Amino acid sequence: MKLFYSILILVSITFLMSCSKLVEPPPPSAPELSVHKTGILDKNSPNFHGKLVMSLNWSMKTCQRCHSTDYSGGITDVNCNSCHTEQNGPEACNTCHGNFNDPTMIAPPRDVNGNTSTSSLSVGAHTRHLYENELGSEIYCSDCHKVPQNYMDAGHIDSNLPAEVIFNGLAVDNIATNAAYDHSTGTCSNTYCHGNFEFLKDSSDYQFMYTADKMVGNNFSVIFNKVDDTQAECGSCHGLPPEGHIESALSNCGSVGCHVGIVDASGKIIDQEKHINGIKNVRGN
Numbered sequence: 001m002k003l004f005y006s007i008l009i010l011v012s013i014t015f016l017m018s019c020s021k022l023v024e025p026p027p028p029s030a031p032e033l034s035v036h037k038t039g040i041l042d043k044n045s046p047n048f049h050g051k052l053v054m055s056l057n058w059s060m061k062t063c064q065r066c067h068s069t070d071y072s073g074g075i076t077d078v079n080c081n082s083c084h085t086e087q088n089g090p091e092a093c094n095t096c097h098g099n100f101n102d103p104t105m106i107a108p109p110r111d112v113n114g115n116t117s118t119s120s121l122s123v124g125a126h127t128r129h130l131y132e133n134e135l136g137s138e139i140y141c142s143d144c145h146k147v148p149q150n151y152m153d154a155g156h157i158d159s160n161l162p163a164e165v166i167f168n169g170l171a172v173d174n175i176a177t178n179a180a181y182d183h184s185t186g187t188c189s190n191t192y193c194h195g196n197f198e199f200l201k202d203s204s205d206y207q208f209m210y211t212a213d214k215m216v217g218n219n220f221s222v223i224f225n226k227v228d229d230t231q232a233e234c235g236s237c238h239g240l241p242p243e244g245h246i247e248s249a250l251s252n253c254g255s256v257g258c259h260v261g262i263v264d265a266s267g268k269i270i271d272q273e274k275h276i277n278g279i280k281n282v283r284g285n
């Protein structure tokens with residue numbers, strides 16, 4: 001028994017000695033050299049690397065000189081793509097605007113300065129148009145912007161803020177070729193979607209529905225950062241029914257067979273694909 005205890009103590013001592021070897025301080029090494037200022041990884045620091053990119057007018061060409069053109073590290077040990085895990089690394093469309101954690105959401109909220117409030121012009125009604133649109137067909141970035149395929153494409157970051165709003169597609173359909181956006185007031189005017197349209201009696205299969213030689217919308221001007229439900233009310237973009245259309249109660253629009261399947265008896269749009277799609281949909285078409 002004594003022998004057993006002696007062996008146990010001996011083993012324990014050897015074990016503890018080897019442990020104390022492990023906690024010995026490492027040999028002195030060369031002092032760490034840092035290219036960047038302290039705070040390069042701290043979102044709240046003025047030296048945060050995102051702010052560094054912003055100060056270079058959002059160009060990452062300088063970063064690529066050391067971190068390599070594909071951002072994988074280059075002459076440094078720092079691989080940008082280890083944190084920026086989307087395709088194209090830091091050049092992914094949701095890096096600078098949209099949701100940093102969701103590559104399918106690339107538009108503000110979260111503008112390029114980090115604002116998320118709808119009262120900010122750069123955030124405004126993006127969510128309403130893109131993700132909460134229950135009123136009409138799908139709206140694309142390209143209806144309101146020239147969309148870059150790659151972040152270095154001409155017309156993207158090579159210009160100063162504010163972002164360019166260039167109407168296209170559905171926004172300029174029908175007679176709305178003069179659709180325009182005024183940054184100073186945040187106003188979109190003359191867009192097809194908000195009622196800058198004319199449908200001519202002459203070219204209609206349903207001429208008996210006309211009280212004039214054309215049906216026209218209200219050509220409503222809207223303010224992008226006034227997101228309070230008042231600007232997309234039923235009757236704001238066109239009358240109920242529109243000017244030039246024979247009288248009809250809202251409850252009849254869908255129920256008497258004309259716009260059936262598009263609007264229900266309570267005036268609710270039930271087929272978004274057929275409303276605000278550039279076509280006046282009648283009788284199931």
Ligand code: HEC
Pocket residue numbers: 041043049050051053060063067071078079080081082083084090095096097100112
């Ligand atoms: C340790 C992780 C990490 C590394 C490494 C990293 N980033 Fe970032 N980067 C982030 C985070 C986190 C954000 C901020 C996300 C947010 O706004 O919530 C960010 C934001 C950015 C932004 C957007 C700035 C803004 O304010 O909108 C750019 C551009 C960027 N990084 C480029 C780079 C480049 C280029 C490299 C490599 C040279 C790099 N990052 C390396 C984590 C990293």
Ligand code: HEC
Pocket residue numbers: 033034035036040041049050052053056060062063064065066067075076077078
């Ligand atoms: C002159 C070369 C050089 C340039 C240019 C450069 N970096 Fe770096 N970067 C380094 C080196 C070296 C390190 C690692 C040592 C350090 O942290 O300074 C590094 C580290 C980093 C880190 C990680 C810091 C950490 O502590 O892990 C980030 C993020 C980063 N750089 C972003 C950028 C961005 C964004 C740009 C462009 C605006 C850029 N770098 C331009 C050399 C460079």
Ligand code: HEC
Pocket residue numbers: 097106107108110111112113121122123124126129130139140141142143144145161162163164165181182183186224
């Ligand atoms: C209905 C029109 C409309 C649609 C659709 C739209 N935008 Fe915008 N966008 C605007 C307006 C208006 C502004 C504000 C311009 C200003 O600052 O005056 C803006 C600003 C922006 C900005 C600049 C933010 C900043 O920081 O200043 C970005 C980025 C942007 N949009 C991206 C997108 C993307 C990506 C999509 C599609 C996913 C999209 N937008 C769809 C109208 C639209």
Ligand code: HEC
Pocket residue numbers: 053058059090091092093094095096097106112141145146147148149150151155156157158159160161162163164165
């Ligand atoms: C490194 C940051 C960064 C990345 C990455 C980025 N953007 Fe942008 N984006 C900006 C800035 C800054 C603006 C505002 C530019 C201006 O003043 O016109 C902007 C504006 C926009 C706009 C509004 C129209 C315009 O050009 O002003 C759209 C649309 C847009 N970006 C789409 C994209 C798409 C699509 C991608 C991915 C292919 C992308 N962005 C990647 C920084 C970025």
Ligand code: HEC
Pocket residue numbers: 135192193194195197231232233234235236237238253259262263267268269274275276277278279280281282
């Ligand atoms: C944002 C503007 C806007 C608002 C708000 C709006 N409409 Fe429309 N509406 C249009 C446009 C533009 C057309 C022209 C045809 C098209 O492109 O669908 C249209 C057409 C219609 C039509 C004809 C069928 C068709 O082709 O879509 C009906 C019916 C209709 N609207 C009912 C309504 C009702 C009911 C409401 C309220 C719930 C409403 N609209 C609110 C823009 C609007």
